[in-house]
Amino acid sequence: MPIHDLEKLVIIPTYNERENIKSIIDAVFLLQQQFDVLIIDDGSPDGTAAIVKSLFLKYPGQLFLEERKGKSGLGTAYIHGFGWALQKGYDFIFEMDADFSHNPCDLQRLYEACKNGAGVAVGSRYVKGGAVENWPTNRIALSKGASLYTRIITWMPVMDPTAGFVCYRREVLEAINLSGIHFVGYAFQIEMKFAAWKLGFTIKEVPITFKDRKLGDSKMNKGIIKEGVLGVLKLRWLSLFKNYRNNVKSTCPNNTLNFQQPEVVWEKNNF
Ligand SMILES: Nc1nc2c(ncn2[C@@H]2O[C@H](COP(=O)(O)OP(=O)(O)OP(=O)(O)O)[C@@H](O)[C@H]2O)c(=O)[nH]1
Numbered sequence: 001m002p003i004h005d006l007e008k009l010v011i012i013p014t015y016n017e018r019e020n021i022k023s024i025i026d027a028v029f030l031l032q033q034q035f036d037v038l039i040i041d042d043g044s045p046d047g048t049a050a051i052v053k054s055l056f057l058k059y060p061g062q063l064f065l066e067e068r069k070g071k072s073g074l075g076t077a078y079i080h081g082f083g084w085a086l087q088k089g090y091d092f093i094f095e096m097d098a099d100f101s102h103n104p105c106d107l108q109r110l111y112e113a114c115k116n117g118a119g120v121a122v123g124s125r126y127v128k129g130g131a132v133e134n135w136p137t138n139r140i141a142l143s144k145g146a147s148l149y150t151r152i153i154t155w156m157p158v159m160d161p162t163a164g165f166v167c168y169r170r171e172v173l174e175a176i177n178l179s180g181i182h183f184v185g186y187a188f189q190i191e192m193k194f195a196a197w198k199l200g201f202t203i204k205e206v207p208i209t210f211k212d213r214k215l216g217d218s219k220m221n222k223g224i225i226k227e228g229v230l231g232v233l234k235l236r237w238l239s240l241f242k243n244y245r246n247n248v249k250s251t252c253p254n255n256t257l258n259f260q261q262p263e264v265v266w267e268k269n270n271f
């Protein structure tokens, strides 16, 4: 029997994704390369978690589920998943939505980017070759506006800072004080990239085509937009006056039980 290596883990947060969950899990396991999958479900009333459990026998030792009691936001779901992944020993940890906005086939390209030296690989809609399909114009305007706004305020050189299709090297997640990340929506995605950038890791954008969800309901709301607008200002403020970089750096108790400071920090930005 081949040895099962704990190299790549795709974290998928779910809230009421009954229509998508089986297909997205199957799609990941159909890929040529081996990716394990961790679902973080927030007690979805539609029974998403039960569907995941029904697939355990089909994917033994490769499919995992963490259940939380109530809807606590995408950001805290990912933080929970990052801690889980680090403890298990995964080297490449991915964020992906359950709704097929992110094409699972692109996981391999994100992996290659990190394997070739990036600390963070971002599936990007707004670099050359990237695209958005089937989103209404107002949604595209909001997303592009948020990207521009973030770049202007933070100066972070990332064209798609709110992107939620990401691969992190474990060294990046170990270096960040994850319990200090408090945002939950777009601001969470922005802060994770901002923290990695401030800690000197390279962020590489990989062009992807993002598709609007066909099944299930969006969880976007005004609160998430407001958090994004204020959150970006807060990040800039903290980095200007409050030594954000030191605060976001993990100071041991670390993020995992067998944490060791990496000897080589992956390629540094010159900023
Ligand atoms: N565990 C958990 N997952 C969530 C929560 N909110 C959203 N999700 C999941 O996070 C992913 C992204 O959520 P979406 O509703 O697609 O949000 P979005 O992509 O910003 O919005 P749309 O483009 O309109 O779909 C999906 O897999 C959701 O099921 C939450 O509070 N907890």
Ligand SMILES: [Mg+2]
Pocket: 097, 099, 101, 213
């Ligand atoms: Mg979505």
